Amino acid sequence: MNRNFVVSLKDVSLTYYPNIGFFKKKKIEALKNISFDVSRNEFFSIIGANGSGKTTLLSIVSKILKPDKGTVRVYGNVSSFLGLGIGFNPELTGKENIFLYGTIMGFSKKYISSIIDKIIDFSELENFIDMKVKEYSTGMYVRLGFSVAIFTKPEILIIDEVLAVGDIHFQRKCLEKVESLKNEGVTILFVSHDMGMITRFSDRVALLDEGELVKLGDPEEVVSSYLSRKENDPIKNFIRRGSREVEITDIICENDIYSFYERKNISFKIKYKKNGKVEKAIFGFAITDQFSNVICGPNTYDYEGKYIDVKDTGELYFSFQPLNLNPGKYYISVAFYDIFNRFPYDHIDFASSFEVVGNRKTHLGFVKIPVSWKL
């Protein structure tokens, strides 16, 4: 058989039917007629907004989901990291979980016993390995998961988002490991929101939008078209709650990339309208990283001691410099609350996003705080 590709998808479609019920039938077309081939030893990345079908696509290649239509061919054994530490039992110790998770990843017990020292060594968790996993921090949890998973001997490695968790030091170690696997001839399918990582490692990039493959090819080109696309994107993927007595009608991001070279503010314009009899309200926003950690949440009352006089329709602006933030992608939540800051009139999570870029070292944690040292 003469072939130079190891993964081949042809007209793959998949539809979800959430709300299973007799009368209500909602459907979500997660993937629509996707076709592409991945060559042997290629680093193939998939990008797209949340809900664009990236994870579904990886699940199909991993044979976890079957497509409704189309054919999937995969040549070679696959290891999928769609999440790390899947099936960990928090009540068990780190060591016991290595055996549990290892067998879930398909290792035999004998194989795990033979490599357990290497696993513990790689995880750098020697001192915690007999502690219950429920006492681990998220970082340690992920570290243990990755250290087990990386000992698979795949020909095709599928990685969904998982490398971005954990501290910088360990992240780098993981990336080195992935690179060395690639040098050994492993084919890699990769999903990430980190555009820097995507352009650095990928041979080719595929862009998904609402289940459709809209662009495929050179990393730089696809990434820049994705970033420019996002700007004229209406509000998507948001989670919304509140009484709507004050309703946010539009959120416009005037520049959604913050570069450390230019140091130009990131500014937002909010349009709202009044539906009820509200006279005063508090307006606030929050910055969230891509793992839903809230970095900060300024509002007009806490920061300025001010309420907003709510007009029938109105506009307001806010802008800030994310000086202390690590490079990466961040989400903006915006909200109108009552004057006691208790009941939301309108609260939209993930209403917009911005990206912090710049040739600057990342630091440990979420923010860099001003510190005075005495050395």
Added chain:
Amino acid sequence: MINFDLVVELIKSDLKTKYKNSILGFLWIIFEPLFLMFIIYIVFNRFMRFNMKNYPLFILSGTTLWRFFVNTTSQSLHLFYRNRELVLKVKIDRLILPLSLVISNLIITFFEYLIYIIFYIIVTKSFPLVFLSFIPYIIVFSFFLFGLSTILSVTYVFFRDIKAGWDILVQALFFLCPIFYPFEYVPYKFIHIYLLNPVAVYIIGVQNILFYSTFPDTTVMINSLFFSIIFSLFGYLFFNIFEDRMVKSL
């Protein structure tokens, strides 16, 4: 091909979490059935003056199997929900989940019956050899449970209402099983209908072996095997038909 290492690890993990964190730990295995036996004994023997030789032992032989049935099926309802990460994010043979659920409960039940046998020996000062046939018999019952649990766990993903319905059915079944009264009390004309209840059949079988120390008669034996084969086969087919749809609905 089933990954038995994984089955073993899942069972170990399940048993460890069940008993590791409690002060009494494994002693609960003894305490739980004895408590239920005690209550039934007080109510039926002392309050209702129901008399039967070795009545506490009789109750214990039935309730233990009953608890195996109730615990396994009620845990099976949430099975795929509880383990949705395992279902959605790794490639494993998903039938391993109901399989290890049944085996893990089987192990506990086995210990409970060991306690029962110790009591039996103390009370009657004998150990009938027919007890050995209990081992294949409980395995036959486990196949029935495996099939039933698989069906329940898959159905629950589509219809949550099944939980409420199941709870009611289980309550009714308790009275339709010879747990606190002997099977002989069932009037002759109802026997054929009565034996359509699989759980009653298995309880009669276990009582024959472990309480009356005889082999179950042909009808009970045939029904036991029949239910076991039908349910496990049907469960297996049911799972294969609905697996993909279930995964997408999780």
